[in-house]
Amino acid sequence: MSEGMIIFGAWIAAALTLFLFSFLYKDNPFFKIAEHLFIGAGMGWYFQTIFYKIMIPKIWEPLHSGDPFKIFMVVIPALLGLSLITQFIPKISWISRYGFTFMMGYSAGMAIPVGLATDFMNQILGTIEPFANFFALSGWQMFNALAIAIGTICVLFYFFFSVEHKGAGKKVSNLGIYFLMIYFGASFGNTVMARFSLLYGRFDTLVNYSSAKYFYATSWILVGLTLYFVAEKLITSAKRETAE
Amino acid sequence: MKNTLIFLTAFLTFSSYSSFAASQNKVKPAAISQIELKNFEALDFPYDKGESGLLVWEHTPELEGAQFSVLVSTVSDKEGWIEAVKFSAGENTADKINLPFWSFNKNKNKYAVALEFNNILSSQVKEELNYFAKVKIIKGKNISETKVLSSKIKGNWFRADRLNNLIVFLVVTLVFFIVVSHAKKKGLFIRRIAGLDAIDEAIGRATEMGKPIFYVPGIGVMSQISTIASTFVLGEVAKKVAQYDSYIKVPHYDPIVMTVSKEIVKQAYTEAERPDSYKEDINVFISHDQFSYAANVDGLISREKPAACFYIGYFMAESLLLAEVGASIGAIQIAGTDVDHQLPFFFTACDYTLIGEELYAAGAYLSKEPMLVSALKVQDFGKLVFMISVAVFSLLLIIGAKMEWKGLAGILTEILKVY
Structure with missing residues (x-):
C-alpha cells in the first residue's frame, strides 16, 4: 500500500472513531455519518460473505456439479430458503411458513437433546462428581464442592416459579440471590476490564494518528469537531434568544 | 618386494578375520511365531458414526507381562500395516472403553482396543470401510503374532449409549402432556415476577406521554431460546400496545427474527381487535453487523x-451501549437475557431485569396460555428433579x-454422563 493511502486510511479511521465518540456529548451530524456508513459497510460485508461463502459453494456449485445426489441434497433446502423470500409478496407469503416451520422444528430438535445433555445431566454430574472422593479432598476443596452444590440448589430455587417464596423458601431463595450477585459482580469486573483494554486500544490508535507522520490527523479532526460544537451551541443560543 | 608381501599378507589376514567376525556378530532376526488369543475378534465399534473398529480378546495368564502392538491395514491382509496402538498387559481393558455399562460389557478381564481410523489414517472416514487387524505380542525376546482378522466399520442408526438422554427426554415429554391436560382443566400457579409486572406500567407511561416504545430483541437468531422467549414477550407487549393505542418500534438484527416478529406483532394487533392500527414499519431491519446495529439503535x-425501552433476547457487548443511551434519555427500561455476563450491565442501566429463567417464564406469565404455562411447569419439574438429584x-x-x-460413583457417573 502506498504511503498516501496509509495516511488517508489513518485520517478516515481517526475521523470515524472520533465521530462515534462524539455521541458521548450528544447526537450530531458527524455521528449520523459514521452510523450510516457503519450500517452500509456492515451490510455490504455481510452480503459478500453470504454470497461467496454460502451461496456460491453451497448452492450454485452443487447445482452445477451434474451429480444427481448433490443436486437433490441442495434443491430441498434451497427451496425452503427461497420460500422465505415470498414474505415480500403478500399473496403468496403463506409459502414462507413452510420454511419457518422447518427452521423452528429443526432448531428445537437440535436444541432439546443438547440442552438436556449439557444443562441437565452434565450439570448434575459436574456438581456431584467431587463428592465421590470427598474424604480425600483438602479442606478448601471440600468447601468448594459444598459451596457449588448448595449454591446450585439455592439459585435454582430462586428460579422455581411454582411456589411462592416465603418462610424457609424465601431464605433459600435469598441465599440464591447472594450467590448470583457474587457471580455477577465478578463477571462485571471481568468484562469491564476487557472493555477498558479495547478503549485503550482505540486511544492508542488515536494518539498514534496524531503524530506528524499522519499530518496530525487526530488533532485536526478533534479541533474541527470542537469548533463545530461551539459554533452550533452559539447559533442555537442565538436562535433561542431571538425566539424569546 | 619383501615389504610388499608382508603388507599384503597382513591385509588379507585382517580382511578375512574382519569378515569372519562380522559374520559371527550378525544378529539373526527373531522368529515370529503364531499365537492364538482367546476369543480374539475384530468388530465394528458399537453405536458410533462409523469411524472406529474394535479389537477384543480375553486376558489369559500367559499374557502377563506382555506388550501388545496392534497393527491395522485398510489395504489388504498382507501389506499396508500401521501400528495403531502399543500397550502393556493390564492396560486397555474393556472397562476403559467410553461406553456406558448398559451398552457394552465392561469385563476387566478382557482387552478392548478402539481403532479410531480418523486418527490412524489421518483422514476423515466417510463411508463403510473394511479393515484388517492383527496383534503382535512381545514378551521378553519372544515375539508372536495372531492371525489376521478382518471386519467392516459402519455408522449406527441407534445410539444405545445415549439411552439415558432418550429416557430423560421421554419422561419430560410425558410430564409435559400430563401438565398440559391439567392446565387446560384448571389454571396453574406461577409466582409473581416483578420485572414482568412492570411491563404494564412502562406501556401505560409511554401512552400517557405520547411517546413510542422501543422493543429491542437483541442479536440472537431464531434458534436461540432467548430469542424465541423474546418473541413470546413481544407478542404480549404488542397486544398491550395495540390495546392502549400506543406506538411500538422493533429494530432488528436478524432478517428471520424480523419476519417471525412481523407475524407475531400482526397477530397481536388482530387479537387486540386493532388490526387497522398495525403498521408495516413497526418492525424495521437495521443491520446484521453487531456494532452498526447498536450504533443505529442508539441513534434512533x-x-x-x-418513554419505554425493552431489551429482551440475546445480547452481547452491545447491551450496555443500548441500555446506557436509554437511561440517558430517561426511559423506563426493562431488560431480560440469558447471557449471564451481560446481565450486570442491564442491572446497572435498567429499571427491571429478567434473569435467564425469568425470561423463559415471561411469555407464560404474561399470556397465561395453557401451553406456555405447561412448558414453564415442565421446566420447574426439571429444576425440582435437578435439585433433588x-x-x-x-x-x-x-x-x-x-x-x-466401590462402584457407586462409577454407576452414577455413567448414568449421568453424556456420550
Missing part, C-alpha cells in the same frame, strides 16, 4: 426519545466415600 433512541446423589456419594462403596 436518542432521536425518537421513547444433586442433594440425594451428593449425600449418597459422601456416604459411599465413607463406607467405601
Whole structure:
C-alpha cells in the first residue's frame, strides 16, 4: 500500500472513531455519518460473505456439479430458503411458513437433546462428581464442592416459579440471590476490564494518528469537531434568544 | 618386494578375520511365531458414526507381562500395516472403553482396543470401510503374532449409549402432556415476577406521554431460546400496545427474527381487535453487523426519545451501549437475557431485569396460555428433579466415600454422563 493511502486510511479511521465518540456529548451530524456508513459497510460485508461463502459453494456449485445426489441434497433446502423470500409478496407469503416451520422444528430438535445433555445431566454430574472422593479432598476443596452444590440448589430455587417464596423458601431463595450477585459482580469486573483494554486500544490508535507522520490527523479532526460544537451551541443560543 | 608381501599378507589376514567376525556378530532376526488369543475378534465399534473398529480378546495368564502392538491395514491382509496402538498387559481393558455399562460389557478381564481410523489414517472416514487387524505380542525376546482378522466399520442408526438422554427426554415429554391436560382443566400457579409486572406500567407511561416504545430483541437468531422467549414477550407487549393505542418500534438484527416478529406483532394487533392500527414499519431491519446495529439503535433512541425501552433476547457487548443511551434519555427500561455476563450491565442501566429463567417464564406469565404455562411447569419439574438429584446423589456419594462403596460413583457417573 502506498504511503498516501496509509495516511488517508489513518485520517478516515481517526475521523470515524472520533465521530462515534462524539455521541458521548450528544447526537450530531458527524455521528449520523459514521452510523450510516457503519450500517452500509456492515451490510455490504455481510452480503459478500453470504454470497461467496454460502451461496456460491453451497448452492450454485452443487447445482452445477451434474451429480444427481448433490443436486437433490441442495434443491430441498434451497427451496425452503427461497420460500422465505415470498414474505415480500403478500399473496403468496403463506409459502414462507413452510420454511419457518422447518427452521423452528429443526432448531428445537437440535436444541432439546443438547440442552438436556449439557444443562441437565452434565450439570448434575459436574456438581456431584467431587463428592465421590470427598474424604480425600483438602479442606478448601471440600468447601468448594459444598459451596457449588448448595449454591446450585439455592439459585435454582430462586428460579422455581411454582411456589411462592416465603418462610424457609424465601431464605433459600435469598441465599440464591447472594450467590448470583457474587457471580455477577465478578463477571462485571471481568468484562469491564476487557472493555477498558479495547478503549485503550482505540486511544492508542488515536494518539498514534496524531503524530506528524499522519499530518496530525487526530488533532485536526478533534479541533474541527470542537469548533463545530461551539459554533452550533452559539447559533442555537442565538436562535433561542431571538425566539424569546 | 619383501615389504610388499608382508603388507599384503597382513591385509588379507585382517580382511578375512574382519569378515569372519562380522559374520559371527550378525544378529539373526527373531522368529515370529503364531499365537492364538482367546476369543480374539475384530468388530465394528458399537453405536458410533462409523469411524472406529474394535479389537477384543480375553486376558489369559500367559499374557502377563506382555506388550501388545496392534497393527491395522485398510489395504489388504498382507501389506499396508500401521501400528495403531502399543500397550502393556493390564492396560486397555474393556472397562476403559467410553461406553456406558448398559451398552457394552465392561469385563476387566478382557482387552478392548478402539481403532479410531480418523486418527490412524489421518483422514476423515466417510463411508463403510473394511479393515484388517492383527496383534503382535512381545514378551521378553519372544515375539508372536495372531492371525489376521478382518471386519467392516459402519455408522449406527441407534445410539444405545445415549439411552439415558432418550429416557430423560421421554419422561419430560410425558410430564409435559400430563401438565398440559391439567392446565387446560384448571389454571396453574406461577409466582409473581416483578420485572414482568412492570411491563404494564412502562406501556401505560409511554401512552400517557405520547411517546413510542422501543422493543429491542437483541442479536440472537431464531434458534436461540432467548430469542424465541423474546418473541413470546413481544407478542404480549404488542397486544398491550395495540390495546392502549400506543406506538411500538422493533429494530432488528436478524432478517428471520424480523419476519417471525412481523407475524407475531400482526397477530397481536388482530387479537387486540386493532388490526387497522398495525403498521408495516413497526418492525424495521437495521443491520446484521453487531456494532452498526447498536450504533443505529442508539441513534434512533436518542432521536425518537421513547418513554419505554425493552431489551429482551440475546445480547452481547452491545447491551450496555443500548441500555446506557436509554437511561440517558430517561426511559423506563426493562431488560431480560440469558447471557449471564451481560446481565450486570442491564442491572446497572435498567429499571427491571429478567434473569435467564425469568425470561423463559415471561411469555407464560404474561399470556397465561395453557401451553406456555405447561412448558414453564415442565421446566420447574426439571429444576425440582435437578435439585433433588444433586442433594440425594451428593449425600449418597459422601456416604459411599465413607463406607467405601466401590462402584457407586462409577454407576452414577455413567448414568449421568453424556456420550
